[in-house]
Amino acid sequence: xxxxxxxxxxxxxxxxxxxxxxxxxxxxxxxxxxxxxxxxxxxxxxxxxxxxxxxxxxxxxxxxxxxxxxxxxxxxxxxxxxxxxxxxxxxxxxxxxxxxxxxxxxxxxxxxxxxxxxxx
Numbered sequence: 001x002x003x004x005x006x007x008x009x010x011x012x013x014x015x016x017x018x019x020x021x022x023x024x025x026x027x028x029x030x031x032x033x034x035x036x037x038x039x040x041x042x043x044x045x046x047x048x049x050x051x052x053x054x055x056x057x058x059x060x061x062x063x064x065x066x067x068x069x070x071x072x073x074x075x076x077x078x079x080x081x082x083x084x085x086x087x088x089x090x091x092x093x094x095x096x097x098x099x100x101x102x103x104x105x106x107x108x109x110x111x112x113x114x115x116x117x118x119x120x
Contacts, residue, residue, distance in 0.1 A: 027078060028078055028079075028098050029076045029077065029078055029081075031098060032076070032081070032096060032098060032103065033051040033056075033074075033076060034051075035051075035116045035117060035118070036048065036049065036050040036051070036116075036117040036119070037049040037050070037103055037105075037114035037115065037116060037117065038114060038115050038117050039105075039112045039113070039114045039115070040115075041112065044061075044062060044063035044064070045060070045061070045062060046060075046061045047059065047060045047061065047112065047114070048061075049105070049114060051074070054073055054074070055071065055072060055073060055074065056070075056071075056072070056073075056074035056081070056083045057069070057070070057071045058070045058071075058083055058092075070083050070085045070088070070090070070092060071083075071085055071087075072084045072085035072086050072087070073086070079095055079096065079097070080093055080094065080095050080096070081093065081094050081096060082094075092107070093107075094106060094107050095107075101115060101116040101118075102114065102115055102116065103116070
């Protein structure tokens with residue numbers, strides 16, 4: 001009898017632990033903000049985009065030196081994200097399109113392809 005109770009408790013614990021770590025992705029904007037993204041371009045240009053709760057950080061590097069940092073509250077739709085940096089009193093909007101583990105991010109006529117950073 002004790003063996004059956006022990007097995008049932010073990011199964012229940014496995015089920016509860018497995019469910020608590022999963023994040024439900026219901027749309028592209030959820031998937032986009034669930035990961036961090038990185039771009040490595042020509043001529044020493046690179047960029048990082050990351051999300052933490054209601055904040056987003058977008059950093060552009062020129063030959064390894066930070067040339068732009070935008071950090072603030074973001075709002076997002078299925079195709080566009082706006083980051084508002086209250087310290088700089090500046091907002092910028094990007095169009096985005098997910099494609100598996102990459103994402104095309106556009107600003108005006110310029111588009112870069114960022115790669116998803118998997119932290120697992």
